[in-house]
Amino acid sequence: MGSVVELNLARVEGHGSVKVYRQGSRVERVELCLADSPRLFEALLVGKSYLEVPEIICRICSLCSTVHKVTALLAVENAFGVEVSWATALTRELIMQGGMIQDHALHLYCLLLPDLLGVPGVTGLAQKAPELLKTGLGIKRVGNMIQETVGGRLIHPVNIRLGGLGQRVSKKELLRLRHELESVLPACRDAYRLFRTPFPFPELPSPNALAVDPGGDGRSAAIRCRMGGGESFAVSGYREAIKESVLPHSNAKYSKVMEKEATVGALARLSLGVRLSAQAQGVFDEVKHEILGRDIRGNTLAQAIELCDAAERAIELIDRLLEKGQGSPDDVGPVLRAGRGSAACEAPRGLLIHSYDFDSDGICTEADVVTPTALNQGAMARDLLALARGMEGEETKKMTTALERLIRCYDPCISCAVHVLKL
Amino acid sequence: MNRPRLAIAGLTACSGCQLTLLNCEEELAEVAARFDLVSFPMAESVEGGAPFDAAIVEGAVSTPGDLANLFRLRNSSRLLVALGTCAIFGGVAAMNNGVSTREELVAAVYGDGEKTVESFAPAPLTNFVSVDFSITGCPPEKQEVMALLCALLNGTLPPLATYPVCTECRSRENLCLLLERKELCLGPIIQGGCNARCPATGIVCEGCRGPVREANVAQELELLLERGFGRKEIERRMSRFKPEWDYGQRR
Known part of the structure; x- marks a missing residue:
């Protein structure tokens, strides 16, 4: 007789x-x-x-509001041919590293760690592992401090804006951020030890990694995206590469990228050989056999390595801003023209694309946002089926627990995913 | 000690208000110790069930599921708190309520006839249930969330702020973006309490905290029209977080 088991997801965003x-x-x-x-x-x-x-679209999601705002700014600037100063570009990069630190720390230490320690959530962590929770929240706090100092507001930042910044970040504030980053760097470096043991699932299908191509001048605006099999496509041509369809049972759309179910996020980035900072590279060299060629369970370890990378990069960015001075605030007004602008960034959860069409008065005529979770949806569904089949005959509770953990490995952000585009 | 039983839930929203609580990194362990977080799906995977001493609800109501969840929380909680602008005014998801129908918007996103989404125009909690206290903001300020929790522990609710953004903005001695830079700043009619975050970085108040009590909306409108902004642009900006305004209000 047929039966349906339903599992409501907790400890995920949305x-x-x-x-x-x-x-x-x-x-x-x-x-x-x-x-x-x-x-x-x-x-x-x-x-x-x-x-x-950009001010409206960042409200799509709270966890990722910073990267949504930056990606939207880049897309609008792309439409009108606006070039920002290097100080603005570095400052945007810095706030994005802050977002990466906050987001990975929240996911690893508050949402995923309970699974590893067998407690239901944050309250259980506070009782069973108060020191670990404190470490995680300490890292998260520094990520948030960067976002609040640079962005003027922690969620939905306001200080980063079209063509420049509202205010430059003062030297005093940069030094304070640097000091705070230094204080959590050792904890970031060691985070991987905690998140190294993958859940004991049957082997899952191997992912088709997709990420922005890190080539270029090091600015956050990416030109191309590439996949594990060597395929690549231009950001401006993403509509041809990414095909989406509507599913009756989900409010997010299902995407195939170059005919494949793509996986985006930390695992995909590290698999595609993104350049890491010194200490993060050291950790990666030690554990890369647990990441390269592995299924999505490797994403957790990859996020832990990125935590270290983001903290190191933030320090480097601060040093560069301090060293060269920031110059006077740039306030580039765009010359309005009709056309389309697109931009891709690496959000904490993976590839994020924004694209907007404007008329000659600068009024938006079409908007399109492709989120990491929407991109991952196909691979998530594929892995869920593989895992459920691999656990046929097991107790139902055991299977649903495993499925929920699998979803958490993907670190989905459902508010982001549920507003996908018309093609 | 008797720990108050809390439910923390999200309806149609971005989870930012709940994240604001999780962003209180230094206080979080103490919150977990002093309260029984009976139902908090964003951070706890076990549902403790009713009754609750307080239900703190983020987001607007836009689906039958949201409504059922809201009624459940109202019926099983002594206090119900609207957390954030979406819960109080409808928020960003409601900005087009006055200009386009839900069916048009759904068809624009998912394609014509591609999908039946059970969805209606996003509405504030007070359209459906009584609300005992509200914390405004997109997102809310951390200290306002903490003030609520502290008050709950003492069996009371925090005082209400009834001054506009300009009050704090002037006391910080920021440059007035409205009068001196002639920008479209909504500070005079918006609820304060954010310490004028945005104007302090040189960015206009976008109105994320909704109207202050006794806002002189008509005067702000006249001032902006005099500055040369179009009526359409002004209304579009004002409806970003609250779809309906009484543009003639002069209280």
Whole structure:
């Protein structure tokens, strides 16, 4: 007789569930439902001015608001041919590293660590492992301090804006951030030890990594994206490379990239050989056999390495800003023209693309946002089915626990995913 | 000690208000010790169930599921707190409520007839249930969330701020973006309490905290029209976080 097991996801950003359809003990299919109430951002942006677009779209998600804001700014600047100063570019890079630190620390220490220690959540951590929780929150705090100092506000930052910054970050503040970063760097470096043991699942399909191509002048605006098999495509041509379809059971769209189910995020970045800072590279060299060629469970370890990388990079960026001085604030007003602008960035959870069309008055006529979680949705569904099948015959509770943990390895951000575009 | 039982939930929103609580890194362990976080799906995977001493709710109501969740929380909690601008005014998801229908927006995002999404125009919690206290902001300020939790521990609620953004902005001696730079700043009509974050970095107040009590909306409108902004642009900016305003209000 057929049965359906439904599992509501907790300790992830947003609302989602997984349904497993079974005949006896045999798993027929698995549905992943990303169920956040749709907020329909792409439609809301139409009719708004180019200045409003980045301020509105960052509200798509709180965890990733910084990278959404930066990506939107880059896309608008791309549409109007605006070039920002190197100090602005470095400052944006710095706030994005802050976002990376906060986001990875939150996911690893607050959302995922309970699985490793067998407690239900933050309260259990506070009782069972107060020191670990304190370490994690200490790292997270520094990430947030960067975002708040540079962005003027912690969530939905305001100080980074079109063509420049509201205010330069003062030398005193940069030195304070540097000091705080130094204080958590050892903990960031050692984080990998805690997140090294993968969940004991049956082997899962190997991922098709997708990330922005790190080539170029080191600015955050990427030109191309590339995949593990050697394929690549231009950011401006992403609509041809990424095909999306609507699913009846999910409010996020299902994407295939160059005909494949892509995996984006920390594992994909490290698999594609992104350049790491010195200490992070040292850790990576030690554990790379646990990451390269591994399934999505390697993502957790990869995030821990990126935590170290982000802290080191933030320090380097601060040093560069201190060393060269920042010059006077640039305030580049765009020359409005009709056209399209697109930009891709690496968000903590992976590749993020924004694209906007404007008319000659700078009013948005079409908006399109491709989020990491929407890109990962196909691979997540594929892995859920593989895991459920691999665990046929096991107790239901054991299987649902494993499925929930698998989802957490992907670190999904469901508010982001549920507003995907019209193609 | 008797730990107050809390439910913390999100409806149609970005999770930023709940994240604001998780961003109180230095206080979080103490919050977990002093409160029983009975239901907090974003941070706890076990649901403790009703009753609650307080339910803290983020987000607007835009689906039958949101509504069912809201009624459940209201029915099982002594106090219900609206957390953040979406819960109080509808927020960004509601900005087009006055200009386009839900069906049009759904079709624009998912394609015509591609998908039936059970969704209606995002609305504030007070359209459906009584709300005992509100914390505004997109996102809310950490100290306001902490002030609420401290008050709850003492069996009370925090005082309400009733002054506009300009009050704190002037006391910080920021350059007035509205009068001196002639920018479209909404400070005079927006609820303070954020310590004028945005104007302090040279960015106009975008109105994320919603109207201050007794806002002189008509005067702000006249001032902006005099500065040469178009009525359409002004209304678009004002409706970013709250879709409906009484543009004639002069209280």
